[in-house]
Amino acid sequence: MKNAKFNILKGLFFTYLFILSFFSIKAQTSGLNKEDVKVIKGIYDESLTSRNTYKLLDHLCNKIGHRLSGSIGASKAVEWTEMIMNSYSFDKIYKQDLFVPNWKRGDKEEVKIIGQKDGELNVLALGMSVSTPKKGISEKVVEVQGIEDIEVLGRDKIKGKIVFFNRPTDQRLISTGSAYGGAVDQRTAGPAEAAKYGAVAVVIRSIGTAFDDVPHTGVTRYVEGIKKIPAAALGVKSADKLTLALKNNPNLKLFIKMNCETLEDAPSHNVVGELIGNEFPNEIITIGGHLDSWDVGQGAHDDGAGCMQSIQVLRLFQKLGIKPKRTIRAVMFMNEENGTRGGLKYAELAKKNNENHLIALESDAGAFTPRGFGVTAEASTIKKFRSWLPYFELNTISYFKKGGGGVDINPLNRLLGTPTIGFIPDSQRMFDIHHSDNDSFDSVHPRELELGTASIASLIYLIDKYGL
Amino acid sequence: MKNAKFNILKGLFFTYLFILSFFSIKAQTSGLNKEDVKVIKGIYDESLTSRNTYKLLDHLCNKIGHRLSGSIGASKAVEWTEMIMNSYSFDKIYKQDLFVPNWKRGDKEEVKIIGQKDGELNVLALGMSVSTPKKGISEKVVEVQGIEDIEVLGRDKIKGKIVFFNRPTDQRLISTGSAYGGAVDQRTAGPAEAAKYGAVAVVIRSIGTAFDDVPHTGVTRYVEGIKKIPAAALGVKSADKLTLALKNNPNLKLFIKMNCETLEDAPSHNVVGELIGNEFPNEIITIGGHLDSWDVGQGAHDDGAGCMQSIQVLRLFQKLGIKPKRTIRAVMFMNEENGTRGGLKYAELAKKNNENHLIALESDAGAFTPRGFGVTAEASTIKKFRSWLPYFELNTISYFKKGGGGVDINPLNRLLGTPTIGFIPDSQRMFDIHHSDNDSFDSVHPRELELGTASIASLIYLIDKYGL
Numbered sequence: 001m002k003n004a005k006f007n008i009l010k011g012l013f014f015t016y017l018f019i020l021s022f023f024s025i026k027a028q029t030s031g032l033n034k035e036d037v038k039v040i041k042g043i044y045d046e047s048l049t050s051r052n053t054y055k056l057l058d059h060l061c062n063k064i065g066h067r068l069s070g071s072i073g074a075s076k077a078v079e080w081t082e083m084i085m086n087s088y089s090f091d092k093i094y095k096q097d098l099f100v101p102n103w104k105r106g107d108k109e110e111v112k113i114i115g116q117k118d119g120e121l122n123v124l125a126l127g128m129s130v131s132t133p134k135k136g137i138s139e140k141v142v143e144v145q146g147i148e149d150i151e152v153l154g155r156d157k158i159k160g161k162i163v164f165f166n167r168p169t170d171q172r173l174i175s176t177g178s179a180y181g182g183a184v185d186q187r188t189a190g191p192a193e194a195a196k197y198g199a200v201a202v203v204i205r206s207i208g209t210a211f212d213d214v215p216h217t218g219v220t221r222y223v224e225g226i227k228k229i230p231a232a233a234l235g236v237k238s239a240d241k242l243t244l245a246l247k248n249n250p251n252l253k254l255f256i257k258m259n260c261e262t263l264e265d266a267p268s269h270n271v272v273g274e275l276i277g278n279e280f281p282n283e284i285i286t287i288g289g290h291l292d293s294w295d296v297g298q299g300a301h302d303d304g305a306g307c308m309q310s311i312q313v314l315r316l317f318q319k320l321g322i323k324p325k326r327t328i329r330a331v332m333f334m335n336e337e338n339g340t341r342g343g344l345k346y347a348e349l350a351k352k353n354n355e356n357h358l359i360a361l362e363s364d365a366g367a368f369t370p371r372g373f374g375v376t377a378e379a380s381t382i383k384k385f386r387s388w389l390p391y392f393e394l395n396t397i398s399y400f401k402k403g404g405g406g407v408d409i410n411p412l413n414r415l416l417g418t419p420t421i422g423f424i425p426d427s428q429r430m431f432d433i434h435h436s437d438n439d440s441f442d443s444v445h446p447r448e449l450e451l452g453t454a455s456i457a458s459l460i461y462l463i464d465k466y467g468l
Numbered sequence: 469m470k471n472a473k474f475n476i477l478k479g480l481f482f483t484y485l486f487i488l489s490f491f492s493i494k495a496q497t498s499g500l501n502k503e504d505v506k507v508i509k510g511i512y513d514e515s516l517t518s519r520n521t522y523k524l525l526d527h528l529c530n531k532i533g534h535r536l537s538g539s540i541g542a543s544k545a546v547e548w549t550e551m552i553m554n555s556y557s558f559d560k561i562y563k564q565d566l567f568v569p570n571w572k573r574g575d576k577e578e579v580k581i582i583g584q585k586d587g588e589l590n591v592l593a594l595g596m597s598v599s600t601p602k603k604g605i606s607e608k609v610v611e612v613q614g615i616e617d618i619e620v621l622g623r624d625k626i627k628g629k630i631v632f633f634n635r636p637t638d639q640r641l642i643s644t645g646s647a648y649g650g651a652v653d654q655r656t657a658g659p660a661e662a663a664k665y666g667a668v669a670v671v672i673r674s675i676g677t678a679f680d681d682v683p684h685t686g687v688t689r690y691v692e693g694i695k696k697i698p699a700a701a702l703g704v705k706s707a708d709k710l711t712l713a714l715k716n717n718p719n720l721k722l723f724i725k726m727n728c729e730t731l732e733d734a735p736s737h738n739v740v741g742e743l744i745g746n747e748f749p750n751e752i753i754t755i756g757g758h759l760d761s762w763d764v765g766q767g768a769h770d771d772g773a774g775c776m777q778s779i780q781v782l783r784l785f786q787k788l789g790i791k792p793k794r795t796i797r798a799v800m801f802m803n804e805e806n807g808t809r810g811g812l813k814y815a816e817l818a819k820k821n822n823e824n825h826l827i828a829l830e831s832d833a834g835a836f837t838p839r840g841f842g843v844t845a846e847a848s849t850i851k852k853f854r855s856w857l858p859y860f861e862l863n864t865i866s867y868f869k870k871g872g873g874g875v876d877i878n879p880l881n882r883l884l885g886t887p888t889i890g891f892i893p894d895s896q897r898m899f900d901i902h903h904s905d906n907d908s909f910d911s912v913h914p915r916e917l918e919l920g921t922a923s924i925a926s927l928i929y930l931i932d933k934y935g936l
Contacts, residue, residue: 045640172513174861174919209915369837369894393642398866426837426894428915447677447896451642 032390036465040391040458042320047454052315054446056084056308057367061298061441068127068295069335070102070266077291078269081307081332085273088315090330092276095269098345100335102266103128105295106259111203111232113245114138114253121242122235123203124215124296124436125258126187127338130228136257137162137201137230143246147185147193159198162254164246165190166205166239169431176209176427177365180434183207184218191231192223201256202231205239210432213237217294218435219338230258270342271332275314277464279325284350285460286329286360286418287313290336290343290408297439301430305449306363306423307332313457324464326358333408336364343408347415359463360413361421362406363456366433367449368425370396373459374404377419381468388462397455419468423456500858504933508859508926510788515922520783522914524552524776525835529766529909536595536763537803538570538734545759546737549775549800553741556783558798560744563737566813568803570734571596573763574727579671579700581713582606582721589710590703591671592683592764592904593726594655595806598696604725605630605669605698611714615653615661627666630722632714633658634673634707637899644677644895645833648902651675652686659699660691669724670699673707678900681705685762686903687806698726738810739800743782745932747793752818753928754797754828755781758804758876765907769898773917774831774891775800781925792932794826801876804832811876815883827931828881829889830874831924834901835917836893838864841927842872845887849936856930865923887936891924 047053064080067073078095085093105125113119142157143164144150150158165186169179184207191202206216213235222228234242245252271291277283289306293299310330317324334342350357359377375382385400392398405413405420412418425448433439515521532548535541546563553561573593581587610625612618613635618626633654637647652675659670674684681703690696702710713720739759745751757774761767778798785792802810818825827845843850853868860866873881873888880886893916901907 044642048639048642171516171915174512174516174864176915369896396642428837428919429913432913445897445900447639447644451896 036391036462039320039322039461043316043457043461044393044454046316046319047450047457048447051446051450053308053312053449053453054444056311057300057304057444057449058441060304060308061300066295066297066299067291067293068103069100069268069292069338070263071295074268074292074334078271078334081271081291081311085311085330088318090273090275090314092274093272095271096345096349097267097269098334098341099265100268100341101128101339102263103338104261104263106131106261108257108259109232110136110255110257111234112255113242114255116245116252121238122213122215123232123238124217125260126191126220126231126233127217127294128219128222128262129231129258129260131259131261132201132230132257136255138253138255139200140251141242141246141254143243147190150193150197155197158194161199162201162203162256163190163194163199164203164242166243168205169207169209171209176431179209180207180431187218187233188221191220191229192226195227195229199229201229203254203256204231204233206233206236208236208431208434208436211236214436214438216435217296230256232256232258268334270334270346273311273314273330275317275324275328277324277326281327282356283326283358284329284355285326285358285464286331286409286412287456287460288331288333288360288406288408289363290334291332292335292337294337294435296435297437298441300439300441300444301366302434302439303336303364305367305444305452309363309453309456312453313460316453316457322461326464328460328464336407340407340411343411346408347411350412351415357412357416357418359419359421359468360409361423361456361460362409363423363452364406365423365427366425366430367444367452368427368429369448370423370425370452370455372397372399372401372424374401374422374424375419376403376405376413377468381419384466384468391458391462392455396451423452425452504859504930507788507790507929511784511925511929512861512922514784514788515918515925516915519914519918521776521780521917521921522912524779525768525772525912525917526909528772528776529768534763534765534767535759535761536571537568537736537760537806538731539763542736542760542802546739546802549739549759549779553779553798556786558741558743558782560742561740563739564813564817565735565737566802566809567733568736568809569596569807570731571806572729572731574599574729576725576727577700578604578723578725579702580723581710582723584713584720589706590681590683591700591706592685593728594659594688594699594701595685595762596687596690596730597699597726597728599727599729600669600698600725604723606721606723607668608719609710609714609722611711615658618661618665623665626662629667630669630671630724631658631662631667632671632710634711636673637675637677639677644899647677648675648899655686655701656689659688659697660694663695663697667697669697671722671724672699672701674701674704676704676899676902676904679704682904682906684903685764698724700724700726736802738802738814741779741782741798743785743792743796745792745794749795750824751794751826752797752823753794753826753932754799754877754880755924755928756799756801756828756874756876757831758802758810759800760803760805762805762903764903765905766909768907768909768912769834770902770907771804771832773835773912773920777831777921777924780921781928784921784925790929794932796928796932804875808875808879811879814876815879818880819883825880825884825886827887827889827936828877829891829924829928830877831891831920832874833891833895834893834898835912835920836895836897837916838891838893838920838923840865840867840869840892842869842890842892843887844871844873844881845936849887852934852936859926859930860923864919891920893920
């Protein structure tokens, strides 16, 4: 606790700087490093006028499309991102080899309320789900509000039935990520839990925030030793239709038929591009997103945006003549959605090769207007980052909060203790879109996307220059 | 300058409170009034779960539609908002009578590059524009980047020509409102300026931020003693087409034909609803938006949203049993777009009736995720508002900046010295939409809209309770 008094004073000083940044343009530029102000302005200007992240994302979404691990789309995306980084002549471009789960959605997915006119429901198999028997499953339904209901109901009530998880996301939460986090256990753990009690299949209300009928997929996790049962997500309106039908007739039967399958693990790759540092080339700063997506929509927000932003950060450094002191890496992680094999491989290789990772940042929360960053690091680092808030313009980055990272960079933190940063954009629209057909390029706003790129590039510029 | 030292300390204390609000949930609720925390949480919860602002806006946009002053839509909107407030049994509901400009777009608007295949351009007459002669105008074009070019070119080069204002909005500005503000003089003042030098008509590049071909209208202001010439906005892609055609052939002729007209001023109304204060009924807090819109799209963001938010703030107070100390008014101002007659009438009546207006707030910047408020008031008031920042959750309200109001409430400030507040949502999408067919209900996100309502209601709750 030495220097506590000084730290409080310093804290007040930084907070004061922070406040000034909000309320006075004059104050904003006084006391700041003029060179840094100029560089960061250049980063924002170039991002907003070139719209290059948006152009890259257009290609990824509209020429390649969705990119589930093991799919042709994923292979094409690997090839194309490597080619793009080659065309930019980054200092080093290479792939990291790995094997990924290889789940294929079948061509026939059908859920309907038997005997009900217009009883068809909008459905998507959950990622990694097993198939139903060829003739499908026709069984009674038990509606529950969460996995805790399963144990309460017990084997007698669950056995032989289709379990319907129907707890909506909590609309009261301002962070829709928190709302999603509070409901997603029904998808990830629900099917295994229901199977434990003898259920024959599971349908869930889509984990999303919109009241439309577009189903949202996402991974479900089977548990070893427990039977794998088929599981699917219903559109929210379809879930409402089912719950209403069950009120009228608790003995109704649901028909479910899907022909998805899991093939042998497939070879795939992380793709890495580097600008090599000219002072501390062995100190690595990672910026990444995941190149794989679900097999619906175009994986625009989740997470084509994060990948294109990562490439564009390096491109901005190059275009603006910013020579990094440290080595900056753009990493296209493979297989975030159903295995995290890319993130794990990246961390393993980092450890094996004794790499020195200063910090890693992931953008995987959508291409919306930036709000802040979440940071997992020493308190002194977070304090230092907060002292940089005056460099960010009003309405882009308002805060650095404690705690943050990303699914693909968290293994780096676990294995090497690397500090991590999660980019936090506005969350209101993300879970209307996420893991569904709605996640398409036309839902991305060019300026919002580019403000994200510029915010990340500016933070990386400051970290590269001043360290943690 | 007395108590300067104390003020600095107090300032640091408030800024410190502010910071804590960002970075620690624990800190966020300690030191705050628990009752206020509870009430504000209730406001957000009710807004996000009832989605009542969104339901009201749905009706206004989809059942009534756009609402230019003097139109049937505007009359219907007056009638309907009065009816809605009556159905809520607000304490007092009444109309303020006024006369509004009565401009009508004709049924034929046409601009094309003569002799060019596919030479048709997407066009909308500017609001208040005069008609062309029946047979239209066919003349050569002078392209300029702004009104300052007109004087430089001089009468010789302008006389008898169609002037084409083509300066784009500055994409580098993070606030698109500033970008709009920096380009809009071409629309408001361009036609009168060009007419001064003998131009026969004006076309402008739409003042917007998107690169589509949807033209954006908006008011142009003729100057007394200078000939009124027809003026229209081109879609951005049409403007690009014209500039390219002019490069190939500087002598090309443009054909322009419009049959808009200005009829006699029409009777119309502001609509006012009140909850009467139970301690200081004579102290009035105004919350408003403008009920009129342009005659394209549905006037969803501009400014159906602000009107419905204003009604819903009173409705929230009612539903949650918040008894205001002061009188809270929801005001639907008429004629913001082409005359401000409603705002002027409201201020005149306030003055005439010796009303005591504590403060007025306007929401007229779109239904997007809230960012902050701009405040025109004593420094001590702004300081007090900043001390309330911890009551607002992360990602809703991040700042109170100095300076803010709204076109409809500014007359109240000018005539009575009433402090004013402008609600500031995220601006990235607003000027893609503004004054065009794009401003439709389906561009509004329900959660973003409701977060705006809740932010305004929470601020009004604190102002009502604690004063300025």
